[in-house]
Amino acid sequence: MGLSTKTLTVLKYNDAKLELVSEIKFKQTENLLDLLNAHKIGISQSCGGFASCTTCRIFVTxxxxxIKPREDLEAERAQERNFTEQERLACQIELPVEAATDFEIIIANPTED
Ligand code: FES
Structure with a gap:
């Protein structure tokens, strides 16, 4: 498989309007929360990536x-909180660079810088 680069478009709501936060390029499969942190995108992550706080919740649009289906821990949180299909925990998902499409997410709980 050849080298490929993917783009992750990151959005958040500003009042009721969607606003572009960043467009991130990545060249290898990345954990989503790590990727956001590496690019200094403000996102809540109270438990530090252990699938317990759900503050890193995002919508994959x-x-x-x-993206692989939820594993046990994420599935438990999703059930407790009635997540929709699109609603995932950034700390628990990987963005595969070999995907046939780019990615876009909306951050549910952004933080200021
Ligand atoms: S950082 Fe707490 S669930 Fe992801």
Whole structure:
């Protein structure tokens, strides 16, 4: 498989309007929370990435079909909180660089810088 680069478009709500936060390029499969942190995108992460706080919740609005289904911990949180299919924990998902599409997410709990 050849080298490929993917783009992650990051959005958040500003009042009721969607606002572009960043467009991140990545060249290898990345944990989503790590990728956001590496680019200094403000996102809540109270438990430090252990699938317990759910503050890193995001909505995957593009590319969801290339992200692996929830594993046990994330599935438990999702059930407790009635997450929709698109609603995932950034700390628990990986964005595969070999996906046939770019990715887009909306951050549910952004923080200032
Ligand atoms: S950082 Fe707490 S669930 Fe992801």
């Amino acid at each position: 593009k590319g969801l079909q290339y």
